[in-house]
Structure formats: C-alpha cells, structure tokens
Amino acid sequence: MLAARLWARQRALPRRVGFSTAALPHTSLNPVTEQDVAHFSKFLAPNSIISTLSPNPCAPDELETYNNDWIGRFHGQSTTVLKPKTTQEVSEILKWCNDHRIAVVPQGGNTGLVGGSVPVNNELILSLANMNKVRSFDPISGILVADAGCILQSLTDYVAPHNHIMPVDLGAKGSCQIGGNVATNAGGLRLLRYGSLHGTVLGLEVVLPDGRILDQLTTLRKDNTGYDLKQLFIGAEGTLGVITGVSILTPPAPQASNNVILALPTFDNVLPLYQTVKRQLSEILSAFEFIDRTAYDLAVKHGQGRALSEEDTKGAECFVLVETSGGRREHDEEKLNDLLELLLSADKPLINTGVLSQSPAQFISLWALREGVTEAVSKEGKAYKYDISVPLSSFKEVVDNTREHLRSKGLLHDKAVKYVLGYGHVGDGNLHLNIVADAYLPEIENALEPYIYEVVAAHRGSISAEHGIGAMKTHALPYSKSAISIELMKKIKQVFDPRGIMNPGKVLE
Ligand SMILES: Cc1cc2nc3c(=O)[nH]c(=O)nc-3n(C[C@H](O)[C@H](O)[C@H](O)COP(=O)(O)OP(=O)(O)OC[C@H]3O[C@@H](n4cnc5c(N)ncnc54)[C@H](O)[C@@H]3O)c2cc1C
Structure with missing residues (x-):
C-alpha cells in the first residue's frame, strides 16, 4: 500500500x-x-x-x-x-x-x-531558513552564538561594527547559512589565515534523529572533557543530526587589507612564487588563490569583477590573487610593494605583471574575479565539479591530463565538453577542477569517473577537499578512506541514527 x-x-x-x-x-x-x-x-x-x-x-x-x-x-x-x-x-x-x-x-x-x-x-x-537570529555576541572575546539558519553574509555584517570578521568566507556567502557551513566543514577563502571550522567552532546545538537535543553550545575556548562530540557533526553533511545553533570564534578585523593580482607566464612559476610570497609577506599573507587562464577568461566573459587590461594579461598562462591582512596600512603596502619590486626585478621574473588594488572598490573587484569563477562556470554551461586535494606541483598536470583524456575519448568539442579549467586555494592544496559541458551526459560522466578519482588516489590526495561527499561521491569514498575508516563511519552513523532517517544516500552508500 x-x-x-x-x-x-x-x-x-x-x-x-x-x-x-x-x-x-x-x-x-x-x-x-x-x-x-x-x-x-x-x-x-x-x-x-x-x-x-x-x-x-x-x-x-x-x-x-x-x-x-x-x-x-x-x-x-x-x-x-x-x-x-x-x-x-x-x-x-x-x-x-x-x-x-x-x-x-x-x-x-x-x-x-x-x-x-x-x-x-x-x-x-x-x-533552517526561519532560524535566523543571533543569540549573543561578546565583543571582548569575539565569540558569536547564532541560530544555524543565519546567512553567512548577515553574520559578517553583524560582527563588522564590532571590528570582527567571520573566520569563514566564500563566494556563496549571500545565500549559504552558518549551519550549512558547519555541516559541510566549508573551507573557503580565509582558511589559510584562520584555519578550519574544526578549530573555530567552539560549540554546537544539535537535534538528534530521535528528537533529543544535544546542547554543546559552549563558549569555552578550552574544554578537555573527553570525546569532543561536536567535531563529528562538523562535515557530517546532515547525516547525524540537525545543527540548530553554532558558537564560533570570530577574529578581530584586520586594520588593513590589500590585494594584488599577479599574471604569470607559466604555471611552473606558481610554486616558487608561493614560496617567495610566503617568505616576503610572512604574517600578513591571508590568501593565495590560483586561477588558470580559462577560468580567468570565463570570469571576465560573465562580468565577474573588472577585467585587467589587455597589456596586463598578455602572455599570461595563469593568475594568482594575493591578499594581505595586517595591522598597519603603510607597513603592509610597503611590504607588498617590496614584493612586487623583487618579483619584477629578478633576472628571470616569476611574473609578467602585478595589478595592485588602489581603493576599496578595486579590492572588491579583484576578489570578484576569483570568487566569481564558480558563478561564471554555472552561467557557461553544466559543470562537473571536482574539488580535490593533490600536491600543488601537480595542479596543472591534473587539469591538462583531464583535458587530454576527454579529447582522446572524442568528447572535447562544442556539443560535449567546452572547457576544462582549474582554480582554487593554492595555500590549502585544494584544486577546483571544473569540466564545463553543454549538458550533463552519461558519456561525459563515464569518461570522468573513475578516471579523476584514480588520479587523486595515485597522488594519495582527497576526492573532496571542501565540498563534501553528498550524493555525488558516495561510491568514490573508498578512493580516499580506508575500509576500516568507512566501517567506523558506518558504526558512528548507526549509533546516532539507527533508523537511517538522516539524509539517506549521502556520504555513506
Ligand atoms: C558560488 C559558490 C561558491 C562556493 N565556494 C565555496 C568555497 O570556497 N568553499 C567551500 O567549502 N564551499 C564552497 N561552496 C559550496 C557551498 O557554498 C558550501 O558547501 C556551504 O557551506 C553550504 O552551505 P548551505 O547553507 O548552502 O548548505 P546546503 O547546501 O543547504 O547543505 C549542504 C549540506 O549540509 C547539510 N546541512 C545544511 N544545513 C544543515 C544543518 N543546519 N544541520 C545539519 N545539516 C545541514 C545538508 O543536508 C547538506 O548535506 C560554494 C558554493 C557556491 C554556489
């Protein structure tokens, strides 16, 4: 019946x-x-x-x-x-x-x-959209307690007058909720500086599948009292319970932020550049983001941020966005200028050119070029998105090999795959490999999987650096997790959700 x-x-x-x-x-x-x-x-x-x-x-x-x-x-x-x-x-x-x-x-x-x-x-x-209230904020400690349905941007706006920022920031901030961020253990653009949500989330309120309320909404910085249960819900993607409240540590807002886009003649320069930038900027470096040429061109095509001049982009194979966040504008600007001078005056310069933001509007516009890639890709067509962790040195090889692999299958043309591109958080070893097609087609999926997962496994990488497993990658979990890990994950699921009502078909098959 x-x-x-x-x-x-x-x-x-x-x-x-x-x-x-x-x-x-x-x-x-x-x-x-x-x-x-x-x-x-x-x-x-x-x-x-x-x-x-x-x-x-x-x-x-x-x-x-x-x-x-x-x-x-x-x-x-x-x-x-x-x-x-x-x-x-x-x-x-x-x-x-x-x-x-x-x-x-x-x-x-x-x-x-x-x-x-x-x-x-x-x-x-x-x-959770109707659970959208801030419960408390302590401007001294920076600890924010909020309903899980609060939109990330609204929390950013809430703490801003108190000179604090959210420790997590991502392109979807205008729509995603803090509960969703915690449930996916979202990484985003500030991870390099402020670490992952496993560190910044201090407490959670969670409704368990049987309706019991697990109140771990502590605002303590230190609490060494046995198993840290909240960690299990961070990144569980709604398979263990519903997060209803989040206590999170918000860092003080930097007094000065700058950014610069660097155009590189070849991908081979990304790693030496990263080393140089880290050494020169040290404590003020807050983001080091990579965009390949295809990703940049798509962002520009779909009006994300203001395009650099033709001269600035001539001969550039890829771009890097560097952000600094520090305590004194003059000091940080001096450091950035010294860096640019060093880079441009080298015998074999690592960069062709660098475009430094000169105003808050330009700062936003440069960021939009990087943040807008996801949106540009979705405007261009149907995207197969793989957010993988592989060694930084293989970013380009993975993108190029995937393109060649699709070409060898006869799938790289107008009616099938239009673009293969890479961008991501170099500082975190996270590559977003996107394959943009006209439509979602089984033959494209069959060509991509398990191909990409095998490449990741060969590098001992991760099949999901930040987006999670969801429904898309349950079958691929063994590429990144051992049989014992998966067995223990299933046991944990059984403890919290013995009837299997929470988000079935996600994370675990
Ligand atoms: C333009 C764009 C840029 C992005 N950039 C990034 C990025 O840089 N880094 C990154 O990590 N991700 C990124 N994402 C992916 C996405 O925004 C994040 O995964 C985000 O954290 C999801 O939050 P959400 O509120 O939309 O959750 P949803 O999409 O609604 O849900 C995501 C998962 O969490 C579960 N969930 C949601 N809320 C709760 C809750 N309260 N309790 C329990 N489970 C819950 C859902 O069941 C689901 O499994 C991006 C997405 C877009 C569209």
Whole structure:
C-alpha cells in the first residue's frame, strides 16, 4: 500500500531530467503522508509548512527551489518542506519522523555543490531558513552564538561594527547559512589565515534523529572533557543530526587589507612564487588563490569583477590573487610593494605583471574575479565539479591530463565538453577542477569517473577537499578512506541514527 502511494506521488510531481537521482537506499523508510502533515500543523505555524499534502496544498513549482540543487544536477521529488522557527520545533519534527521512519534532508542555503542538500527521492526537507537570529555576541572575546539558519553574509555584517570578521568566507556567502557551513566543514577563502571550522567552532546545538537535543553550545575556548562530540557533526553533511545553533570564534578585523593580482607566464612559476610570497609577506599573507587562464577568461566573459587590461594579461598562462591582512596600512603596502619590486626585478621574473588594488572598490573587484569563477562556470554551461586535494606541483598536470583524456575519448568539442579549467586555494592544496559541458551526459560522466578519482588516489590526495561527499561521491569514498575508516563511519552513523532517517544516500552508500 505504501509503495503504491509513494509511486503515485512521484508521478504527480514534475520530474526533471537528472541522471543523478537515485532510489532511496533504505527501503524501510516511509514517504510523508497527509496524516504526517496534519500532525506537523499542530505545532508549526501555517507559513512554516509548504506541502502538496496539506489541506491548503502548495503549487508543485513552489517546491522547485528546495528540490533542485545550485548547479542543476541533482533533483529530488519531495512533497513537503518544513521551516521550523525554534529548536523545540525541530525536535518535535525529528521525533515524529524517527518514530514513523520518515527520511529527512536538512537544508541550509542550498548552495552545496555535491547534491547533499536535496532529496534523492521524496524525503521531507527540513529548511533552517526561519532560524535566523543571533543569540549573543561578546565583543571582548569575539565569540558569536547564532541560530544555524543565519546567512553567512548577515553574520559578517553583524560582527563588522564590532571590528570582527567571520573566520569563514566564500563566494556563496549571500545565500549559504552558518549551519550549512558547519555541516559541510566549508573551507573557503580565509582558511589559510584562520584555519578550519574544526578549530573555530567552539560549540554546537544539535537535534538528534530521535528528537533529543544535544546542547554543546559552549563558549569555552578550552574544554578537555573527553570525546569532543561536536567535531563529528562538523562535515557530517546532515547525516547525524540537525545543527540548530553554532558558537564560533570570530577574529578581530584586520586594520588593513590589500590585494594584488599577479599574471604569470607559466604555471611552473606558481610554486616558487608561493614560496617567495610566503617568505616576503610572512604574517600578513591571508590568501593565495590560483586561477588558470580559462577560468580567468570565463570570469571576465560573465562580468565577474573588472577585467585587467589587455597589456596586463598578455602572455599570461595563469593568475594568482594575493591578499594581505595586517595591522598597519603603510607597513603592509610597503611590504607588498617590496614584493612586487623583487618579483619584477629578478633576472628571470616569476611574473609578467602585478595589478595592485588602489581603493576599496578595486579590492572588491579583484576578489570578484576569483570568487566569481564558480558563478561564471554555472552561467557557461553544466559543470562537473571536482574539488580535490593533490600536491600543488601537480595542479596543472591534473587539469591538462583531464583535458587530454576527454579529447582522446572524442568528447572535447562544442556539443560535449567546452572547457576544462582549474582554480582554487593554492595555500590549502585544494584544486577546483571544473569540466564545463553543454549538458550533463552519461558519456561525459563515464569518461570522468573513475578516471579523476584514480588520479587523486595515485597522488594519495582527497576526492573532496571542501565540498563534501553528498550524493555525488558516495561510491568514490573508498578512493580516499580506508575500509576500516568507512566501517567506523558506518558504526558512528548507526549509533546516532539507527533508523537511517538522516539524509539517506549521502556520504555513506
Ligand atoms: C558560488 C559558490 C561558491 C562556493 N565556494 C565555496 C568555497 O570556497 N568553499 C567551500 O567549502 N564551499 C564552497 N561552496 C559550496 C557551498 O557554498 C558550501 O558547501 C556551504 O557551506 C553550504 O552551505 P548551505 O547553507 O548552502 O548548505 P546546503 O547546501 O543547504 O547543505 C549542504 C549540506 O549540509 C547539510 N546541512 C545544511 N544545513 C544543515 C544543518 N543546519 N544541520 C545539519 N545539516 C545541514 C545538508 O543536508 C547538506 O548535506 C560554494 C558554493 C557556491 C554556489
């Protein structure tokens, strides 16, 4: 009976073409019913329920933004989105779902790039968007406690008047939520300077799958009292519980920030350049970001930031954006100028030229060239995105070899793959390898996988440096994790979520 009802609902919803949608791995899980929605309406406000199953059903297209992911590759068919406003409401939802074996997908800003934030089938979507209040901020310690649904940009704006910044920053900051950042252990543009969220997150409030509230929302800098459970939820991608509150250490805002884009004649110069920049700028270096020529050209083509002059980009094979954050503008500018002088006056200069920002607007514009690559790629076509960790010295080789591999398969032409490009956080050893195609096609995916994962494994790298596993890479986990690691991960999942209701089909197969 249940199976028949589930099938009928799937047919009623628009089904987009998306080859990645899979069957729910846990056949024992149930779909949401009218009775479930009637139960939720007893304790949720009417505007916290968007469902085709409620007495006032929503139009199916109202569910579109929740069912489809940012890159348009993963598509769910959920009938119901709940948007609780309190931790208690989240607790009641999860308790009901656990008792009735209903699968739940926690959703933040839905900017994830590995299909983790949308259902693989018709799971219930639990959106944190209505939990968006700052709970407290201590300007002395810089410790911020906020609801998980706060948008990263709004938290940045909140702490700015107190001369603090968020320790994490990424291109999706206008939409992604702090809970989503923690759930994906987002890296981003400031990791080089402020470290990962495993260090800056001080405490979490998490609703466990059975509805119990795990209150670890401490604001302590030091707490050595046995197992640090919060670490398990950082990067768990919603498979162990729903994060509802985050306590995070925000660093003091730098008194001066500068940036410069350096145009390099050859990729071979990136590593020696990194060494020189680190040595010369030492404590004020806060970002060292790499963009290859194709990525730069696409960013410019799609209006991300202001293009450098033709003269500045002539003969450049790639670009590096260097940011400094320090305590005194004159001191930092002097250091940057000394660096540029040194680079340009060398017998065999590592760079062709450097464009230094001269105003806050130019600072933003130079950053936009780098931050805007993700958006430019999505405007250009359908992107296969691999965020991998490989030795810095092999960044270019990996991009070039992938391009040649696709060419050898006859897939590098206008009707299939248009661009193969690389960019990323050199300082963190993280390469974003993007393959931009006209459409998502099985033959392209088959050519890319397991090819790319085998390349990563050969370098003893990671198949996911920051975006996570989501639904996209569950099958590829063994390329980066040993059998023992995966066995222990499954046991941990079993301890927290014995009924398997939390984000099924994500992280673990
Ligand atoms: C333009 C652009 C630039 C990006 N740049 C970067 C970058 O530099 N570095 C980087 O790491 N990522 C980057 N990303 C990827 C993405 O923005 C991050 O993964 C981000 O942290 C996701 O946050 P979100 O709120 O959108 O989460 P969602 O996409 O909604 O969810 C992501 C995962 O977290 C889970 N989740 C969300 N909220 C919760 C919660 N409260 N409790 C439990 N689980 C939850 C979801 O179930 C899902 O598995 C970028 C994305 C875009 C579109």
